[in-house]
Amino acid sequence: MSVSEQTAPPEVVADRADHVPHDAAAPAHHTSTGLSNEKLGMWLFLGSECLLFGGLISAFLLYRSKDVEGMVGPAVGDLYDIPFTSVSSFVLLMSSLTMVLSLSAIQRADHRRARTWLLTTAMLGATFIAGQVYEFTSFVREGLGYTTNLQSSAFYTLTGFHGVHVTIGILMLVSLFVMSLRGRLPAERSETVEIVGLYWHFVDIIWIIIFTLVYLIPA
Amino acid sequence: MALTEERPPLELTSGEEAVVRKPLGVFTRPSDSPGWRSWLTTVDHKKIGIMYGATAMAFFALGGLEALLIRAQLAQPNGQVLDPQVYNQLFTMHGTTMVFLVIMPMLAGFANYLIPLMIGARDVAYPRLNAFSYWVFLFGGLFLYSSFFLGGAPDSGWFNYAPQSGVAYSPGHGIDFWVLGLQITGIASLVGAVNLIVTCLNMRAPGMTLLRMPVFVWMALVAQFLLLFAIPVITVALFLLMFDRLYGANFFVVEAGADPLLWQHLFWIFGHPEVYILILPAFGIVSDVIPTFSRKPLFGYPFMVFSGIAIGFMGWGVWAHHMFASGVGPVSVAAFSLSTMFIAVPTGVKIFNWIGTLWRGKLSFTVAMLFAVGLVSQFTIGGLSGVMHSVAPHDTQQTDTYFVVAHFHYVLFGGSMFGIFSGIYYWWPKIFGHKLSERIGKVHFWLMFAGFNLTFGPMHIVGLQGMPRRTATYPEGMGWDLMNLLETIGSFLIALSFLVWVYNVVRSRKNPHAGADPWDGRTLEWATSSPPPVHNFDVEPTVGHLDEWWHRKYDEDESGRPVRREHYEFLSAVDEVSLGRGGREPQVDTSSIHLPSPSYWPIVIALGLPLISYGLLYTYWLSALGGIMVVGGVVGLGLEPSVDPEAGHDDHGHDDGHGPGPGTDATGEEAELVGVGAGDGATASGDRAGSGERA
Numbered sequence: 034m035s036v037s038e039q040t041a042p043p044e045v046v047a048d049r050a051d052h053v054p055h056d057a058a059a060p061a062h063h064t065s066t067g068l069s070n071e072k073l074g075m076w077l078f079l080g081s082e083c084l085l086f087g088g089l090i091s092a093f094l095l096y097r098s099k100d101v102e103g104m105v106g107p108a109v110g111d112l113y114d115i116p117f118t119s120v121s122s123f124v125l126l127m128s129s130l131t132m133v134l135s136l137s138a139i140q141r142a143d144h145r146r147a148r149t150w151l152l153t154t155a156m157l158g159a160t161f162i163a164g165q166v167y168e169f170t171s172f173v174r175e176g177l178g179y180t181t182n183l184q185s186s187a188f189y190t191l192t193g194f195h196g197v198h199v200t201i202g203i204l205m206l207v208s209l210f211v212m213s214l215r216g217r218l219p220a221e222r223s224e225t226v227e228i229v230g231l232y233w234h235f236v237d238i239i240w241i242i243i244f245t246l247v248y249l250i251p252a
Numbered sequence: 253m254a255l256t257e258e259r260p261p262l263e264l265t266s267g268e269e270a271v272v273r274k275p276l277g278v279f280t281r282p283s284d285s286p287g288w289r290s291w292l293t294t295v296d297h298k299k300i301g302i303m304y305g306a307t308a309m310a311f312f313a314l315g316g317l318e319a320l321l322i323r324a325q326l327a328q329p330n331g332q333v334l335d336p337q338v339y340n341q342l343f344t345m346h347g348t349t350m351v352f353l354v355i356m357p358m359l360a361g362f363a364n365y366l367i368p369l370m371i372g373a374r375d376v377a378y379p380r381l382n383a384f385s386y387w388v389f390l391f392g393g394l395f396l397y398s399s400f401f402l403g404g405a406p407d408s409g410w411f412n413y414a415p416q417s418g419v420a421y422s423p424g425h426g427i428d429f430w431v432l433g434l435q436i437t438g439i440a441s442l443v444g445a446v447n448l449i450v451t452c453l454n455m456r457a458p459g460m461t462l463l464r465m466p467v468f469v470w471m472a473l474v475a476q477f478l479l480l481f482a483i484p485v486i487t488v489a490l491f492l493l494m495f496d497r498l499y500g501a502n503f504f505v506v507e508a509g510a511d512p513l514l515w516q517h518l519f520w521i522f523g524h525p526e527v528y529i530l531i532l533p534a535f536g537i538v539s540d541v542i543p544t545f546s547r548k549p550l551f552g553y554p555f556m557v558f559s560g561i562a563i564g565f566m567g568w569g570v571w572a573h574h575m576f577a578s579g580v581g582p583v584s585v586a587a588f589s590l591s592t593m594f595i596a597v598p599t600g601v602k603i604f605n606w607i608g609t610l611w612r613g614k615l616s617f618t619v620a621m622l623f624a625v626g627l628v629s630q631f632t633i634g635g636l637s638g639v640m641h642s643v644a645p646h647d648t649q650q651t652d653t654y655f656v657v658a659h660f661h662y663v664l665f666g667g668s669m670f671g672i673f674s675g676i677y678y679w680w681p682k683i684f685g686h687k688l689s690e691r692i693g694k695v696h697f698w699l700m701f702a703g704f705n706l707t708f709g710p711m712h713i714v715g716l717q718g719m720p721r722r723t724a725t726y727p728e729g730m731g732w733d734l735m736n737l738l739e740t741i742g743s744f745l746i747a748l749s750f751l752v753w754v755y756n757v758v759r760s761r762k763n764p765h766a767g768a769d770p771w772d773g774r775t776l777e778w779a780t781s782s783p784p785p786v787h788n789f790d791v792e793p794t795v796g797h798l799d800e801w802w803h804r805k806y807d808e809d810e811s812g813r814p815v816r817r818e819h820y821e822f823l824s825a826v827d828e829v830s831l832g833r834g835g836r837e838p839q840v841d842t843s844s845i846h847l848p849s850p851s852y853w854p855i856v857i858a859l860g861l862p863l864i865s866y867g868l869l870y871t872y873w874l875s876a877l878g879g880i881m882v883v884g885g886v887v888g889l890g891l892e893p894s895v896d897p898e899a900g901h902d903d904h905g906h907d908d909g910h911g912p913g914p915g916t917d918a919t920g921e922e923a924e925l926v927g928v929g930a931g932d933g934a935t936a937s938g939d940r941a942g943s944g945e946r947a
């Protein structure tokens with residue numbers, strides 16, 4: 034990127050500048066990279082989040098594979114209900130689809146549909162969270178509390194962090210829904226939906242990784 | 253280009269009538285409140301940069317005081333000045349303060365103030381988040397320091413190794429303050445990093461390609477990327493420790509089978525990139541100072557940039573050199589030993605480039621230049637002892653001795669702090685309109701230089717003789733007495749030199765106005781008035797060169813020597829001192845430039861964070877209150893248009909907007925697009941037409 038920019042003669046730059054749309058309704062996207070500040074900011078933030086989850090996942094994998102003599106309580110691996118978690122993972126995966134549908138609807142200014150899909154996405158997310166709450170309580174009933182052993186601390190921390198991320202995503206989706214109801218989300222601002230969507234897909238992908246590494250691949 | 257585009261998700265859309273005048277009916281939007289109140293609500297990157305700098309310097313005095321106490325204790329064998337418990341708290345707080353509350357925010361201050369000016373922008377990408385970062389940093393620092401009054405400060409060293417940091421060995425609240433305080437300042441750094449990266453990438457003036465950015469901008473950009481990826485790693489470590497300490501988790505509880513090396517890995521995966529976060533922007537500062545005072549372009553600009561990027565990448569692959577003595581295994585030790593030796597290569601490239609710049613330059617040894625050359629020489633010593641550490645067998649002798657202390661002070665004080673002082677003397681006239689006294693400054697420099705070497709030089713010797721760090725006393729008869737006494741004397745010389753600097757600052761208000769371009773600078777910040785107007789530039793520059801401002805002032809004769817042009821134009825209205833010698837003022841009407849309005853929300857949200865943290869330690873009610881402030885603040889920030897629709901009637905939005913505006917019917921549109929008022933701004937040659945929307 035830098036190289037090609039470097040070789041671009043200044044006239045070209047000035048020329049490009051002349052094409053900046055002059056009408057006030059134009060979206061405010063004229064930045065040096067062409068990406069809006071918000072979208073670029075979200076991408077950067079998600080890059081940072083990768084390392085957050087990377088650290089948490091590493092901590093979990095380290096402690097799950099550790100043989101602790103006389104470990105208190107059950108191992109997490111013995112309690113997984115894979116079919117149940119597969120279903121809730123599928124639910125979360127589908128919510129990415131509905132997120133895309135909602136974005137495409139709002140880009141077409143089909144606000145009713147956009148709202149429907151926004152709400153569906155939020156509901157699917159909430160279903161996933163409900164599944165997680167159910168999973169946690171059933172684990173606790175079987176004797177695996179947060180402080181029981183190394184694995185349990187690492188497991189609840191990792192999945193809990195993910196759950197909090199999903200919850201924040203749901204709050205953002207609901208905010209979008211309310212904004213849309215009050216007419217504050219015209220098609221020109223579909224980028225807001227897109228940015229929330231970026232976050233939502235990211236959280237979804239992280240879950241796929243967690244599901245694979247934590248649930249499916251045995252210790 | 254949207255110059256100060258900031259559009260939180262909930263903000264009003266284009267053209268809509270703005271209805272939110274009194275957010276939640278509580279506050280009236282701050283508008284043009286003069287005096288100290290404007291500093292609380294400002295979103296101007298320059299004011300925020302100044303606040304970062306002032307706060308960091310206050311913490312510098314505190315951290316220095318702690319160091320003096322440590323040195324007083326160590327002046328003689330069997331020192332009795334401090335109780336060992338207090339000694340532990342002091343060296344922990346000293347290190348934590350200098351890293352997280354002095355050098356990082358100081359460099360953040362420079363980055364804030366300078367990046368928009370250097371790339372020809374009117375502000376950073378998200379001005380209100382910028383204010384938020386500052387307040388979060390301030391409150392995080394104060395929160396950490398409040399531990400002194402609430403049962404004792406943290407006492408486990410700045411890297412806070414497990415399991416010593418667990419409740420079993422450190423039952424007080426000290427470590428909790430450390431953990432929560434650094435989480436808070438981490439938020440500030442992370443938000444700041446996103447903000448500044450977006451600014452560098454997105455807000456450049458037309459023609460300001462990446463490879464025309466001043467080296468300071470580049471190095472600050474690389475450091476922000478390092479922050480972006482390093483902060484989450486330490487955040488994980490801090491969260492795990494916090495869950496251990498507050499909620500009984502087992503991450504670092506060895507009895508439960510935990511592996512204490514987990515902490516070491518997480519900390520140093522953050523920690524080594526962190527040292528480059530601390531040094532790269534300082535490298536950037538001197539890379540702009542040295543060419544100015546050598547009257548030559550920087551030697552090998554692309555090498556400078558790419559070696560900085562290379563350091564940024566390689567910095568991720570050397571962390572275990574801090575763990576050579578921790579039992580990580582021979583393969584790891586060998587690999588990290590090698591990678592550490594390699595990282596000295598791009599560092600060496602920089603040093604040779606600075607020397608190449610100085611070579612046959614017309615050198616003028618101003619104070620800024622002295623500190624810059626001081627960095628080059630002193631950092632080299634620190635780099636060399638670093639390479640000695642990288643030889644793992646050698647390091648087993650050195651680790652945890654004063655030799656390591658000597659190393660990191662040569663790189664951090666001789667490197668980062670010298671760079672920071674160089675920057676302070678260099679940009680002071682830009683920021684405040686008058687120079688610091690050169691005469692007093694030279695006293696400051698030489699005292700500091702002598703004191704610094706007297707303090708940390710002998711540490712090499714006692715370190716190699718095996719004097720352990722972090723131990724409150726040493727017995728006599730080890731042969732360390734004289735060296736330690738010298739070190740203590742040196743440290744008081746440094747303190748004296750700091751007081752000389754403070755005197756210089758206090759007195760400097762009487763100095764004559766310095767003009768826009770007192771050093772005959774090379775980069776765009778010197779093309780606007782000193783201090784710059786709120787909107788930075790009356791005319792948005794179009795950039796055709798590296799060192800654009802130099803090229804506007806100078807042409808070359810046949811033999812390649814610079815010849816001053818007969819006429820060149822400043823980018824803002826300047827004072828008389830700056831005119832003459834061909835300088836002219838631009839004739840433009842700046843009245844239609846709109847900048848984001850001040851806002852209460854950043855400080856409100858930021859205040860919520862320490863409340864939440866106190867609540868976690870004492871009573872959850874406080875946390876609830878803090879939570880309400882954070883959530884309410886975020887909603888408030890989201891609903892509030894970034895430019896107050898009312899503000900257009902009487903000022904430019906910024907708290908100290910200059911003179912009456914055109915009385916436009918500002919709409920939400922301006923919240924997003926604030927730029928050079930179309931017609932007028934565009935009269936300047938090549939200015940990007942219509943870069944801002946008209947009202």
Ligand code: HEM
Pocket residue numbers: 411527528530531573574592593595596599634635636637638639641642647650651652656659660663664667668
């Ligand atoms: C030429 C480049 C460098 C090399 C090869 C290097 C190498 C090392 C090594 C191997 C250690 C571990 C010593 C031990 O604990 O036994 C170390 C410690 C340290 N280095 Fe460097 N270093 C370099 C540059 C820097 C820079 C630029 C900074 C900061 C601006 C820095 C700051 C530190 C700090 C703070 C520690 C000690 C941390 C602690 O134990 O508290 N180093 N260095």
Ligand SMILES: [Cu+2]
Pocket residue numbers: 523524527570571573574
């Ligand atoms: Cu290191």
